[in-house]
Amino acid sequence: MIEIKNLHAKVAGREILKGINLNVKAGEVHAIMGPNGSGKSTLAQVLSGHPAYEVTDGHVLFEGQDLLDMEPEKRAHAGVFLAFQYPVEIPGVSNSYFLKAGLNEIRKSRGEEELDSMQFLKLLKEKMKIVEMDSSFINRPVNEGFSGGEKKRNEILQMAVLEPKLAILDETDSGLDIDALKIVAEGVNKLKSPKNATIVVTHYQRLLNYIVPDFVHVLVNGRIVKSGGKELALELEANGYDFIKEELLQSV
Amino acid sequence: MSEVKNHYVSEFQTFEKNGANKAPAWVHDVRKNALSVFNELGFPTTKQEDWKYTNVTPIAKGSFKYSSAPVQIGPDVVKSFLVEGTDQFVMTFVNGHLAPEHSQLSGIPNGIVVSNLIGAYSGHGNIIREYLSKYVKHQKNPFTALNTAFINDGAFVHVPANVAVEKPIHLLFISTKKESDQIASHIRNLIVVEEGAKVNFVVSYRSVGDHTNLTNVVTEIVAKKNSLVEVVKVQKENESAFHVENLHAHQHETSDVRIFSLAIGGAIARNDMSVIIDGEAAECNLNGLYIVTGEQLIDHHTFMHHIHPNCPSHELFKGILTDHGRAVFNGKVYVEPEAQKTDSKQTNRNLLLSDTAIVDTKPELEIFADDVKCTHGAAVGGMNESHSFYLKTRGITEESAKGILTVGFAAEATAKIVHPALRHHVDLMVVDHLRSKLGTANLPDIVHA
Ligand SMILES: Nc1ncnc2c1ncn2[C@@H]1O[C@H](COP(=O)(O)OP(=O)(O)OP(=O)(O)O)[C@@H](O)[C@H]1O
Ligand SMILES: [Mg+2]
Numbered sequence: 027m028i029e030i031k032n033l034h035a036k037v038a039g040r041e042i043l044k045g046i047n048l049n050v051k052a053g054e055v056h057a058i059m060g061p062n063g064s065g066k067s068t069l070a071q072v073l074s075g076h077p078a079y080e081v082t083d084g085h086v087l088f089e090g091q092d093l094l095d096m097e098p099e100k101r102a103h104a105g106v107f108l109a110f111q112y113p114v115e116i117p118g119v120s121n122s123y124f125l126k127a128g129l130n131e132i133r134k135s136r137g138e139e140e141l142d143s144m145q146f147l148k149l150l151k152e153k154m155k156i157v158e159m160d161s162s163f164i165n166r167p168v169n170e171g172f173s174g175g176e177k178k179r180n181e182i183l184q185m186a187v188l189e190p191k192l193a194i195l196d197e198t199d200s201g202l203d204i205d206a207l208k209i210v211a212e213g214v215n216k217l218k219s220p221k222n223a224t225i226v227v228t229h230y231q232r233l234l235n236y237i238v239p240d241f242v243h244v245l246v247n248g249r250i251v252k253s254g255g256k257e258l259a260l261e262l263e264a265n266g267y268d269f270i271k272e273e274l275l276q277s278v
Numbered sequence: 279m280s281e282v283k284n285h286y287v288s289e290f291q292t293f294e295k296n297g298a299n300k301a302p303a304w305v306h307d308v309r310k311n312a313l314s315v316f317n318e319l320g321f322p323t324t325k326q327e328d329w330k331y332t333n334v335t336p337i338a339k340g341s342f343k344y345s346s347a348p349v350q351i352g353p354d355v356v357k358s359f360l361v362e363g364t365d366q367f368v369m370t371f372v373n374g375h376l377a378p379e380h381s382q383l384s385g386i387p388n389g390i391v392v393s394n395l396i397g398a399y400s401g402h403g404n405i406i407r408e409y410l411s412k413y414v415k416h417q418k419n420p421f422t423a424l425n426t427a428f429i430n431d432g433a434f435v436h437v438p439a440n441v442a443v444e445k446p447i448h449l450l451f452i453s454t455k456k457e458s459d460q461i462a463s464h465i466r467n468l469i470v471v472e473e474g475a476k477v478n479f480v481v482s483y484r485s486v487g488d489h490t491n492l493t494n495v496v497t498e499i500v501a502k503k504n505s506l507v508e509v510v511k512v513q514k515e516n517e518s519a520f521h522v523e524n525l526h527a528h529q530h531e532t533s534d535v536r537i538f539s540l541a542i543g544g545a546i547a548r549n550d551m552s553v554i555i556d557g558e559a560a561e562c563n564l565n566g567l568y569i570v571t572g573e574q575l576i577d578h579h580t581f582m583h584h585i586h587p588n589c590p591s592h593e594l595f596k597g598i599l600t601d602h603g604r605a606v607f608n609g610k611v612y613v614e615p616e617a618q619k620t621d622s623k624q625t626n627r628n629l630l631l632s633d634t635a636i637v638d639t640k641p642e643l644e645i646f647a648d649d650v651k652c653t654h655g656a657a658v659g660g661m662n663e664s665h666s667f668y669l670k671t672r673g674i675t676e677e678s679a680k681g682i683l684t685v686g687f688a689a690e691a692t693a694k695i696v697h698p699a700l701r702h703h704v705d706l707m708v709v710d711h712l713r714s715k716l717g718t719a720n721l722p723d724i725v726h727a
Contacts, residue, residue: 074667074671075667075670075671076667077663077667078663097670097676098667098670098671099670099671099673099674099675099676101671102670102671102672102673103673106671107671108671110668113668114664114665114668116665116668116669116682116683116686117686117689117690117693117727118685118686118687118688118689118690118692118693118722118724118725118726119682119685119686119689119722119724119725120722120723120725123682123722123723124669124672124674124682124722125672127672127674127678127682127720127722128669128672128673128674129673131673131674131675131678132673135673165725166725166727167686167689167725167726167727170727171727184672188672188673
């Protein structure tokens with residue numbers, strides 16, 4: 027589904043990604059772990075097309091298309107979705123308007139009919155059940171005054187409505203209480219299918235108990251330095267990142 | 279310049295002869311005095327600091343005439359200017375003259391006075407005499423001097439002590455064409471809210487037609503001890519119009535005054551908004567939103583005067599600018615030595631949607647007390663990149679994202695309006711205006727948290 031080759035990216039004049047290689051196939055769940063500041067969010071932002079990040083080398087193919095050549099909205103139309111680590115607040119604009127606008131653009135790009143307000147509301151209510159969100163959120167301004175956990179749930183709600191092929195969840199678990207974590211993880215699992223794929227960025231093994239990854243990658247200083255199965259996450263949980271850093275040193 | 283003055287001197291003579299004689303003798307004295315002040319001052323020029331960015335030559339050059347006779351307008355037009363979905367008392371003026379047929383004042387509880395100024399001299403002459411021109415000084419402001427020289431009609435509202443006016447009071451000023459004349463309406467409003475009283479106003483300035491008129495307003499508000507007053511000004515005259523207002527609120531102790539200025543109309547609009555917080559523990563919220571498009575120029579000069587201790591004041595003015603639009607924001611905060619524990623915050627934020635729009639923003643803080651919290655900030659910038667990115671990652675196009683974020687930008691300002699129906703009214707006008715000006719039909723309605 028997505029092939030990342032030798033991806034280098036800069037922000038504010040500093041190189042953050044220093045040659046990322048990653049292949050994700052349909053039906054797979056990949057977890058990316060790594061110390062603070064190692065470049066996990068940068069990777070997510072680059073894949074979504076944030077204009078502040080400059081790709082200096084490498085390429086990314088998404089279902090055969092050159093992803094880096096596409097505008098952010100075109101990537102969304104193609105089926106890429108990013109659940110933000112820090113979702114922004116947009117005062118004055120209702121959650122439902124915002125989501126309906128997005129969904130209809132995506133549908134239009136696929137040659138599907140746009141949903142009218144009634145149809146959309148019906149769909150929205152169904153999806154809200156998945157993340158157990160109260161209907162009062164429908165008409166609240168996007169993320170405004172939402173608690174940290176509510177914002178994260180809202181990200182998953184958006185994912186549920188937009189039904190992406192590739193979802194990148196950037197620390198969706200941080201700030202969630204235990205119950206919310208289960209709800210969100212179950213939400214993600216319900217949306218999983220052999221046709222879509224998920225990249226989960228997390229610091230905690232706990233989330234991976236619920237969303238079980240096929241692969242775990244460790245990102246340190248802009249590179250993926252180790253990849254393995256789900257047991258790698260357990261190892262990291264037990265030992266921290268030091269053992270990897272040591273391994274790296276020894277191999278030099 | 280002397281030609282210009284001669285025009286107003288001869289206008290004044292005509293004015294004093296017809297129609298202006300309904301006012302008591304002391305008003306004539308006030309007028310004459312103001313005319314001589316105007317004669318001395320003349321119209322302001324950009325050499326004066328207060329008018330540096332706002333060139334009023336087009337106003338000075340116009341030969342605006344006092345309109346003695348009312349002009350008929352249709353009831354549907356008036357209706358379209360009212361606040362949607364709420365009962366309101368309405369007093370309508372057309373070209374500065376009361377239009378009783380377009381007013382809805384029945385059912386006003388006993389003791390509350392909502393009248394035109396001319397009609398109030400006989401019953402409430404004492405109150406008018408006490409407060410008219412008491413706090414607003416025309417010695418330095420030529421437009422206020424001109425307004426005072428031509429004091430004729432406007433709204434007079436008196437809310438007696440401890441009375442809460444349930445419905446909002448809508449003061450509606452419509453400017454319209456009269457033959458080929460350019461009309462000058464020197465509207466004079468006086469609002470006196472007694473101790474412990476509560477009242478909400480929407481004050482609308484609208485046009486019927488696309489003529490070039492001058493609306494030159496002075497509004498004086500007196501908020502006595504412990505009173506609560508909200509004034510929402512809606513200025514949407516046509517884009518050839520000239521609009522000038524000097525709005526002045528005088529607050530007594532523990533009073534709470536909230537003023538909001540929606541400024542989206544006019545070719546040139548100048549709003550002087552001054553609040554004198556003349557009592558302890560009084561609070562003032564002075565907010566606004568301006569949208570300039572085409573060649574419009576909208577200027578807000580605010581003045582927040584802290585005289586006594588323990589008074590908070592908050593100012594948020596936001597501006598949306600596109601095309602060759604121009605905006606001026608000058609926010610002065612003056613804290614007297616006595617005014618300890620003043621908590622004053624002033625913010626001006628501008629969203630530039632074109633390279634050719636210009637904004638001049640200037641905070642002016644003069645603080646003479648040492649134990650105060652005073653902050654100010656001004657910002658001018660384009661669309662927030664992270665916000666726009668967020669929307670695009672959901673499939674929303676660049677164009678729609680711009681519309682959505684512009685609405686969101688405006689909503690943060692209108693959220694300051696406390697009365698829900700008045701806020702909704704302003705929200706509808708803002709979105710309607712943005713739809714027509716940005717050419718984006720798909721704009722969301724504003725919702726508030
Ligand atoms: N817009 C930006 N401007 C300047 N520096 C940035 C920007 N975005 C990221 N960085 C820097 O790039 C580095 C990597 O940041 P990134 O957010 O990708 O880390 P992360 O791995 O997601 O960390 P965390 O686990 O704390 O979320 C950090 O040093 C960060 O300060
Ligand atoms: Mg991160």
